[in-house]
Amino acid sequence: MYELREYQKQASDKAVEFFQSKTTMNAIEVLPTGSGKSLVIADIANRLEGHTLVFQPSKEILEQNFKKMCSYGVLDVSIYSASFNSKRISRITFATIGSAIHHIDQFRHFNQIIVDECHKVDSKGGQYEEFIRAIGCKVLGLTATPYRLSSNSFGSMLKFLTRTSPRIFSKVIYQVQIQTLLNLGFLAELDYYYTPAPLYDERNLKDNSTGADYTDKSVQKEYERIDFYSWLVQIVKRVMCPKSGKKRNGILVFTRFLKEASRLAREIDGCTMVSGDTPKCERERILEGFKKGTIPVVVNVGVLTTGFDYPELDTIIMARPTKSLALWYQIVGRAIRPSPMKEKGWVVDLCGNINRFGKVQDLVLVEPRPNMWQVQSNGRQLTNVLF
Numbered sequence: 372m373y374e375l376r377e378y379q380k381q382a383s384d385k386a387v388e389f390f391q392s393k394t395t396m397n398a399i400e401v402l403p404t405g406s407g408k409s410l411v412i413a414d415i416a417n418r419l420e421g422h423t424l425v426f427q428p429s430k431e432i433l434e435q436n437f438k439k440m441c442s443y444g445v446l447d448v449s450i451y452s453a454s455f456n457s458k459r460i461s462r463i464t465f466a467t468i469g470s471a472i473h474h475i476d477q478f479r480h481f482n483q484i485i486v487d488e489c490h491k492v493d494s495k496g497g498q499y500e501e502f503i504r505a506i507g508c509k510v511l512g513l514t515a516t517p518y519r520l521s522s523n524s525f526g527s528m529l530k531f532l533t534r535t536s537p538r539i540f541s542k543v544i545y546q547v548q549i550q551t552l553l554n555l556g557f558l559a560e561l562d563y564y565y566t567p568a569p570l571y572d573e574r575n576l577k578d579n580s581t582g583a584d585y586t587d588k589s590v591q592k593e594y595e596r597i598d599f600y601s602w603l604v605q606i607v608k609r610v611m612c613p614k615s616g617k618k619r620n621g622i623l624v625f626t627r628f629l630k631e632a633s634r635l636a637r638e639i640d641g642c643t644m645v646s647g648d649t650p651k652c653e654r655e656r657i658l659e660g661f662k663k664g665t666i667p668v669v670v671n672v673g674v675l676t677t678g679f680d681y682p683e684l685d686t687i688i689m690a691r692p693t694k695s696l697a698l699w700y701q702i703v704g705r706a707i708r709p710s711p712m713k714e715k716g717w718v719v720d721l722c723g724n725i726n727r728f729g730k731v732q733d734l735v736l737v738e739p740r741p742n743m744w745q746v747q748s749n750g751r752q753l754t755n756v757l758f
Contacts, residue, residue, distance in 0.1 A: 373443075375414060376557065378547045379407055383414040385545040386511055390419055390483050396541035397503075397510040399489055399532055401736060403549045404515045404704030405558050405682075409439040412485060412513065416463045417443050421482030425465045426499070428488045428677075430454040435680060436487060437465045472498040475505050486512045488677070490519055490532060490697070494539045503539060512540055515704070516697040517736075518746065518754045520583050526757040527582045529696060531744045534755055543736075543744055550732045559685075559709045561716045561732075565725050568602035573723050576692060582758035584694045590627060600631050603690050603721065604638050607668060610686060610719060611639075619686040620712055621661060624670040625702050627691035632670045642668040645675070676701040682708035685716045692722035696734075696746070696753055699724050703731045728753070 375383065382400050389398050402408045413436070416423045425440075427433035433452060440448050440463065449459035451466040458470070460477060471478060484503065486492060489512025492499040503510055518529040532540045552558045575596070577589035594600065603626075610622055626632045629646060636644040643657050643666050654674075660666035662681055669675075676698060687706045693699060706716035718725075728734075729748040737747050746754045 373410060373414075375410065376407070378552070378555075379411050379414070382411045382545045382547070383418065386411075386415040386485075387418050389511060389544050390509060395509070397512070397539055398542050398544045399512040399514065399517055399540045400544060401517050401546035402513060402515060403547065403552055403558070404701065405708040406515075406547065406552055408487065408513055408515075409436045412436055412487060413440040413443055415485065415511075416440060417445055419483060421462075422480060423463050424471070424478060424481045424484045425463065426468055426471075426484065426486045427465065428467070428491050430467070431679070432487060432677070433465050433467060440465070468498045468502060472502055475502060478502075478506060481506060481508060483508055484510045486510060488514055489540065490514045490516050492532075492539050493519065494535050494537045500539065510539065511544075516700055517543070517744070518697070520581065522581050522583075528757050529583075529746075529754045531746070531754045533742060533744055542742060543738075546736050548735055550735070553732055557709065558707050559713060559716045561703070561707060561718055561730070563725050563730055564717065564719045565723070566606060566719060566721060567723060568597050568599050568721060570597045571599070571722070572597075573692065578694070578758070582694075585692060587628070590692065594628075594631070599721075600634050603631055603688075604635060606690075606719065606721060607635060607639055607642070607688060610688065610717070611667060619667075619717070621664070621681070621684045622668045622686045622688060623661075623675065623684060623705060624668065624688040624690055625676075626670055626672055629672055631690065632672045635668075635670045639668060641666060642670060644670050644672070646672040647674055649674075675705070679705060680708070681705070682710040683712040684708075685713040686719070687717065688719045688721070689724055690721050693724060694727070694758070696728055699728050700731055700734065707731065 447462040449461035449464055450457040451464050453470045517532045521530040575593045576585040579586045632644045636642050645654050645657055661669045684706055703718055733748045735747050738744050745752055
């Protein structure tokens, strides 16, 4: 049995209290990336009476959460997911919504639902909304990013999950700030470096139809105008051989397009590329080599933002601009997990994201009025305001 940290115990206590209360409202807990969310979920599920269904958005996160639950020594636990070729139901069942949605009747006797990464729950429709409405029991969501993109005729904004209309989740029952965990030494300190390509001009980027990010066309045009690809190669080579002389413990590069990723993999010895098209077995081989140190650099396109657990990783190169707060936070979060193997993590930003969002420790949850939660960075409101 694990000994929970104080904030983990508080989160578990609040969740059990919520499920045992007479309230009919659903709730969320906000726990930062690297805070040990899978451990909190395991402790909550282990303490609850009756049948508990735990949803995860991906096979990787399900496997991570399930293993943590099993490490508690709990026997009455199973997986209900086609990805694992398993459709077993137990007192505690870990599932993916894509598998459960087609067999709702098998879950009508469940007493409570826990949803990991609950920002993926769309209150205006979708499989989660359909399942939750059909079962009718209380739901607790956990997330590090408690907001979703919302668009209408007036524009687009990130809406805090408890402030959407309609809504699935009505209140925040527990939250802990990123800076608090940094102060306690439970997250790794990060050094940020903004090294934009020569002549890089963000004013040349165009918003997409939602206003929530930039168009592919405008980003590609700016890349080609300033020869961004050559700059990326230069930066990665410099980071591989830092002035301190101490080798980085893994360099993970995030790009937007296959073009710059492919070029990086061709021009830098030891650099390997993964994308959504990389076969599963090949991706696992690459990431295993990355963790062992035989592959010093991995450049990825559209993957590894969530579910990639490698605490020893100490270097992120953000080689793409984005207006997505969630994407920025998830990417930086890959390096914020603590490990005895690293002193400080590095975040090398090539495209102005630090200026746009601030450092992740600048992100704070604020409740200026009862239940009117919002995310701020350096005093600037980021949620529930139009882009």
